[in-house]
Amino acid sequence: MITLTRRGLIAAAAILPLPAAARDYAAGEIRIANPWTRAAGANANGAGFMTLRNTGSQPDRLLAAASPIARVVELHTHVREGEVMRMRPVQDIPVPAGQTVELRPGGLHIMLIGLNAPLQQGARVPLTLRFERAGEVQVELAVEAAGARGSGHRH
Numbered sequence: 392m393i394t395l396t397r398r399g400l401i402a403a404a405a406i407l408p409l410p411a412a413a414r415d416y417a418a419g420e421i422r423i424a425n426p427w428t429r430a431a432g433a434n435a436n437g438a439g440f441m442t443l444r445n446t447g448s449q450p451d452r453l454l455a456a457a458s459p460i461a462r463v464v465e466l467h468t469h470v471r472e473g474e475v476m477r478m479r480p481v482q483d484i485p486v487p488a489g490q491t492v493e494l495r496p497g498g499l500h501i502m503l504i505g506l507n508a509p510l511q512q513g514a515r516v517p518l519t520l521r522f523e524r525a526g527e528v529q530v531e532l533a534v535e536a537a538g539a540r541g542s543g544h545r546h
């Protein structure tokens with residue numbers, strides 16, 4: 392019985408795509424938790440989300456991001472204009488000492504403009520972040536479902 396059950400589980404695991412569980416990363420005093428994005432087609436735009444935490448005693452700033460998967464990568468926020476929320480590029484994203492900054496849908500995000508290839512759910516895509524103090528760090532965005540409002544793999 393046990394053997395059959397195990398075989399059943401192994402067979403199921405082989406068929407189902409493995410979830411691309413988001414990982415956590417560090418650069419100097421900056422902790423980068425749960426970087427993720429949404430499935431999207433080639434030539435579409437995408438957005439990267441994550442949690443940035445500054446464990447140090449000095450302020451830092453995310454200055455830029457880059458990825459081979461997009462033609463252009465920008466730092467964006469959302470601003471209210473009358474009844475609608477619009478995206479707007481920002482120069483940088485401050486991460487004050489001891490503070491946590493959320494990049495999330497409807498707020499700050501990393502804009503991936505002109506995807507070179509489709510973002511497939513379950514895949515991971517590389518992204519390089521450049522901080523003023525912490526320097527450069529490469530992370531991987533876990534690709535979630537197209538309509539995801541949050542990563543399904545929070546710890």
Ligand SMILES: [Cu+2]
Pocket residue numbers: 438467468478479500501502
């Ligand atoms: Cu945007």
